[in-house]
Amino acid sequence: MSDNLMRVQPIRNGTVIDHIKAGRGRxxxxxxxLSDKGTTITLLMHVPSEKNSSKDVIKIEDRELSEAESQKxxxxxxxxxxxxxxxxxxxxKNVAELPNSISDMAFCSNVxxxxxxxxxxxxxxxxxxxESLNIQCVYCGRKIAEENIEFI
Amino acid sequence: xxxxVSISDLSKKQILSILKRAKELVPVAKGKKKSKSLDGKxxxxxxxxxxxxxxxxxxxxxxxLGGTCIGFADPSATSHLKGETLVDGIKMVAGYxxxxxxxxxxxxxxxxxxxxxxxxxxxxxxxxxxxxxxTLLDLFTINEEMKKLKGLNVGMLxxxxxxxxxxxxxxxxxxxxxxxxFISPDSLSMPSYVTDDLSCEWxxxxxxxxxxxxxDVLYVTRIQKERFPDLEEYKKVASAYIINLDLLKNAKSSxxxxxxxxxxxxxxxxxxxxxxxxxxxxxxxxxxxxMALLEQLIGGKK
Numbered sequence: 001m002s003d004n005l006m007r008v009q010p011i012r013n014g015t016v017i018d019h020i021k022a023g024r025g026r027x028x029x030x031x032x033x034l035s036d037k038g039t040t041i042t043l044l045m046h047v048p049s050e051k052n053s054s055k056d057v058i059k060i061e062d063r064e065l066s067e068a069e070s071q072k073x074x075x076x077x078x079x080x081x082x083x084x085x086x087x088x089x090x091x092x093k094n095v096a097e098l099p100n101s102i103s104d105m106a107f108c109s110n111v112x113x114x115x116x117x118x119x120x121x122x123x124x125x126x127x128x129x130x131e132s133l134n135i136q137c138v139y140c141g142r143k144i145a146e147e148n149i150e151f152i
Numbered sequence: 153x154x155x156x157v158s159i160s161d162l163s164k165k166q167i168l169s170i171l172k173r174a175k176e177l178v179p180v181a182k183g184k185k186k187s188k189s190l191d192g193k194x195x196x197x198x199x200x201x202x203x204x205x206x207x208x209x210x211x212x213x214x215x216x217l218g219g220t221c222i223g224f225a226d227p228s229a230t231s232h233l234k235g236e237t238l239v240d241g242i243k244m245v246a247g248y249x250x251x252x253x254x255x256x257x258x259x260x261x262x263x264x265x266x267x268x269x270x271x272x273x274x275x276x277x278x279x280x281x282x283x284x285x286x287t288l289l290d291l292f293t294i295n296e297e298m299k300k301l302k303g304l305n306v307g308m309l310x311x312x313x314x315x316x317x318x319x320x321x322x323x324x325x326x327x328x329x330x331x332x333x334f335i336s337p338d339s340l341s342m343p344s345y346v347t348d349d350l351s352c353e354w355x356x357x358x359x360x361x362x363x364x365x366x367x368d369v370l371y372v373t374r375i376q377k378e379r380f381p382d383l384e385e386y387k388k389v390a391s392a393y394i395i396n397l398d399l400l401k402n403a404k405s406s407x408x409x410x411x412x413x414x415x416x417x418x419x420x421x422x423x424x425x426x427x428x429x430x431x432x433x434x435x436x437x438x439x440x441x442x443m444a445l446l447e448q449l450i451g452g453k454k
Contacts, residue, residue, distance in 0.1 A: 112279055114260040119237050121264060139260025140281055141158075143345065 011085055014039070014061040017073065018081040022046055025056030028076050031151050032069050039063050072105060072151060074098055075133065101126045106135065107150045113140040123152070155266035155273045156445065159284040159320045164327060166448075171292050173444035174437070180216050181440040189451050190219035196249035197223035198241070199276070200232065200256045205413060206276045206285070209438035210253050217443055222249060239268045246271045250450045254278070272449040280316050286412060287320040289441040291328075293434040294369055297408040305366050307333040310373035310393055310418060312342040317412045318373055319346050326352040333363045337389050340375065360393065365402045370395070372411045372418055396420035400428060410434050 020028060025043050029035050042059040049055040064084050065073070073080055078098035083090045104122045108115045115123045115137065124138040133146035153166060162170075179185040195214040197207050202225065211221045224230055232241060238261055245252055246269040254265050255276040262275035262282065277283040295301045306325055308318045312334050322332055322342070332354040334342045341356060357363055364370075372395060380386035394417060395409065411419055411431040423429050 108260075110259060112258050114238065114256075114258045114264050114278075117258050118239065118261075118264065119235075120239070121237075137260065139263045140279075141260070 010088055011059055011061050012088055014059065014063055014085050015065045016083040016085060017058040017060075017065070018055070018083060019049070020056040020058065020080045021077045022054040022056055024077045025058055028056075028058060028073060031072055031076060032065075034058070034060060037063065068105070070094070070096060071099065071102065075102060075105070075127075078130070098127065098130055101138070102135065105152055106144070107152060108137045108140060108142055109144050109148060109150065110137065110140050110142040113137060113142065115139050153448065155269070156284050156449070157262045157266050157273070157275045158282040159287040159324050161284070162288075167288065167291065167324070170288060170441065170444045170448060171295055173447065174288075174292050174440040175296075177440040177443045177447075181213070181436070181443060183216070187216065188218040189447055190214065190217035193219040193251075193450055194249045195219055195221050195223075195446065196245045196252045197221055197225075197276075198245055198252060198254050199223070199225050200227045200238075200254075200261075201277075202226060203255050203277065205435060205438060206255060206283075207253075209435075210274075210276065210285075210442050212439050213442035213446055216439070217446065219250075219446075223253075238265060242268050242273070246273075251446065274445070274449070277316070280314060282320060283316055284320065285438070285442055285445060286317050287324050288445065289434065289438045290317070290321050290371070290410065290412075291324055292441050293410055293430060293437050294325075294408075296433070296437070297430050298368060298406075302329045304368040305331045305333065306369045306371060307335055307360075307363055307367040308342075308371045308373070309335045309360060309395075311340045311375045311379065312336045312373070313340040314376070314379060315373040318342070318371065321371065322346055322350060322354075326350045326354075333357060333367065335360050335363065335393075337392070339389075340379070360395070360399065361402070364399065365404065367407055368404065370403075370407060370409045372409060372415070374411075374414070374416055374418055390417065394418055394420060395423060397422050397426070400426070403428065 025045055034041055040061040044057040046054045047057055065082055070082060074096035080096045082094045082096060084092040103124050108123055115121050125135040128134040128136040128143055134143055136143045180187045197210055199207055207225060214221050242265040251272040252269055253274045253276045254262050256278050259279040259281035262278045266273040275282050275284055298304055312318050330352060334356045375390050377386050407428055408430040409428045413435055
């Protein structure tokens with residue numbers, strides 16, 4: 001773990017998301033609804049970093065990120081490192097990689113899309129543009145830009 | 153090729169092969185020759201939204217090839233109203249038939265249905281989405297009328313914003329190296345998500361007079377009243393895009409007019425008897441084109 005993670009007190013158990021794209025941390029807190037869950041959260045923004053010029057870091061105490069949450073993270077900030085901390089030690093370390101497609105993670109913005117009208121239907125999107133994060137509905141073909149993505 | 157949901161599911165080679173076979177099937181489509189190539193096969197036509205031409209031409213195509221049809225023209229007589237999902241309905245129908253044609257008011261319904269159908273699923277129009285067999289018959293008609301499919305200047309007139317037929321046709325024509333001229337009021341212009349993906353030369357115009365004399369094909373679509381909040385505005389726009397004999401004086405003599413039908417006032421009936429009018433032949437062409445597609449999907453032999 002880099003020195004930056006010492007900037008605030010180390011956590012005993014939980015998750016440290018490191019190397020988040022600078023400025024993206026707040027969006028991740030919102031999209032993952034981390035702040036609603038009652039655990040202690042630390043958000044560091046614009047931390048100087050060797051890898052990029054700066055980065056954001058999120059520390060979540062007493063909770064490990066679920067698979068679905070890791071996927072959302074991968075979408076919002078590919079390349080982030082997910083460190084699972086158990087008893088002050090990094091027990092697992094994963095790099096969030098941008099998937100080719102996402103299933104049941106976001107709503108289609110087309111109200112007349114079958115995925116919004118069929119009982120039990122899942123939503124499916126392909127990543128139309130990874131650079132600007134543009135996703136495209138597999139069913140109706142609607143393209144949704146990052147700022148308009150509504151997560152489930 | 154298993155399902156046909158979007159025209160982009162078909163390669164250029166597959167499209168040309170369907171058009172070639174459709175040409176051979178014209179005498180069968182007209183009832184002058186007999187065929188049994190789909191003898192014993194059953195096509196299910198599931199129309200959750202009314203359509204005359206698409207449904208009747210599919211049923212004609214199937215029967216001309218010796219097959220039979222089951223299905224419904226209106227969801228009011230089905231379990232749909234009892235709350236059955238589309239997926240449940242398709243799984244059931246796929247067990248009864250060799251192929252399914254689906255028309256549904258919601259975008260993406262055909263893709264969802266194809267994921268749940270064991271037999272080939274053909275999209276007969278899904279909301280404002282795709283209608284690939286319309287595009288195939290449009291391409292066939294242009295090829296028949298102009299004796300080629302590339303190097304043409306094709307004008308598209310009317311409601312280019314909501315008209316699904318012009319969106320799919322634009323993509324298909326672009327892949328065959330044609331020039332496209334989009335003619336519409338600003339409020340109904342071709343959306344950028346269509347033009348962004350076009351690989352050919354194209355231009356936008358407000359008036360038909362600007363481009364008419366250069367066109368080889370003019371594809372006219374209906375401007376729908378319900379797209380306008382104000383009836384006066386609709387009348388003004390609709391009257392500015394009417395094709396009549398007087399206007400056609402400036403057109404090339406070989407220029408052909410296509411229209412997916414039904415038409416209202418956008419093409420004056422005095423055009424019907426001129427050599428420019430190709431729209432009734434176009435409507436007929438739905439039969440041989442759908443025959444060729446059905447043969448390829450469920451015909452068994454090459």
